[in-house]
Amino acid sequence: MNILILGYGKMGQLIAQLSEERGHSIAAKINIDNRNELENLDPKDIDVAIEFSQPEAAVANIRWAIERGIPVVSGTTGWLDQKPSIEQLTLSKNGAFFYASNYSIGVNIFFKVNEFLSKLMNETKGYKASVEEIHHTAKKDAPSGTAITLAEGILKNNDELKDWHLTDKESDSDQSLPITSKRIDPAPGTHIIRYQSEIDDIEISHTAHSRQGFALGSILVAEWIQGKKGVLSMDDYLSF
Ligand SMILES: NC(=O)C1=CN([C@@H]2O[C@H](COP(=O)(O)OP(=O)(O)OC[C@H]3O[C@@H](n4cnc5c(N)ncnc54)[C@H](OP(=O)(O)O)[C@@H]3O)[C@@H](O)[C@H]2O)C=CC1
Numbered sequence: 575m576n577i578l579i580l581g582y583g584k585m586g587q588l589i590a591q592l593s594e595e596r597g598h599s600i601a602a603k604i605n606i607d608n609r610n611e612l613e614n615l616d617p618k619d620i621d622v623a624i625e626f627s628q629p630e631a632a633v634a635n636i637r638w639a640i641e642r643g644i645p646v647v648s649g650t651t652g653w654l655d656q657k658p659s660i661e662q663l664t665l666s667k668n669g670a671f672f673y674a675s676n677y678s679i680g681v682n683i684f685f686k687v688n689e690f691l692s693k694l695m696n697e698t699k700g701y702k703a704s705v706e707e708i709h710h711t712a713k714k715d716a717p718s719g720t721a722i723t724l725a726e727g728i729l730k731n732n733d734e735l736k737d738w739h740l741t742d743k744e745s746d747s748d749q750s751l752p753i754t755s756k757r758i759d760p761a762p763g764t765h766i767i768r769y770q771s772e773i774d775d776i777e778i779s780h781t782a783h784s785r786q787g788f789a790l791g792s793i794l795v796a797e798w799i800q801g802k803k804g805v806l807s808m809d810d811y812l813s814f
């Protein structure tokens with residue numbers, strides 16, 4: 575495949591390296607300072623764009639590719655209020671757009687465990703749920719996209735919690751799920767779900783040891799998306 579890298583930071587660099595190791599070629603590596611290189615590209619030569627940039631840059635990057643018929647695999651977090659407009663554009667152009675808040679297979683297993691546990695806990699009184707995420711200090715958004723996905727997984731199975739909120743306290747509301755965000759270097763991404771009661775605590779966690787899992791997952795999806803159309807997610811890609 576010929577891959578366009580939109581956002582050549584920590585993730586983009588690792589994705590380019592792993593893509594070449596898997597035999598793919600890189601059409602261009604685009605950052606904020608060389609966006610004019612996009613004008614020199616022939617979209618017909620590009621099989622997929624992998625987009626890991628910044629919250630304020632994601633929409634323009636994704637639009638650029640979808641408008642030119644290039645399938646997009648996006649991992650940028652912190653811009654999802656604008657996702658409906660990208661989905662509309664994708665459908666109107668008969669394009670392909672894939673989004674995941676986390677491309678690691680381990681985290682996607684963790685998402686399923688979280689949903690299973692939240693169903694059990696909904697049947698059990700006396701526990702207070704909370705989410706904690708820990709990332710490196712260069713991260714721009716809080717809470718992490720993964721923490722939001724985990725919170726949504728809890729909320730959809732819980733009869734008492736109505737929404738989530740970002741806080742520095744673990745338990746400060748009966749109807750809103752607290753998410754705490756910590757920024758500690760070099761943490762690539764740790765997520766913890768806690769259910770606490772007077773009698774005991776239940777805790778599940780996922781800890782990424784590096785960015786390898788996120789990067790490889792996005793390349794596997796880029797290989798899989800070839801020839802597909804529509805708005806796609808991990809539920810389409812994974813068989814569990
Ligand atoms: N879904 C997932 O699995 C994962 C998602 N992420 C998310 O991916 C995003 C990127 O993470 P990371 O690589 O660590 O961040 P970095 O800050 O290391 O990289 C982002 C890059 O995007 C560049 N950029 C800024 N504006 C534009 C623009 N207009 N066009 C193209 N590139 C631009 C930045 O350039 P410059 O430095 O010049 O400003 C920078 O090089 C974040 O939102 C993060 O949360 C991260 C890991 C996994």
Ligand SMILES: O=C(O)C1=N[C@H](C(=O)O)C[C@H](O)C1
Nearest residue numbers: 651675713718719720762763
């Ligand atoms: O910014 C990061 O680094 C990460 N961002 C994603 C998120 O916001 O969930 C995924 C991963 O945790 C790393």
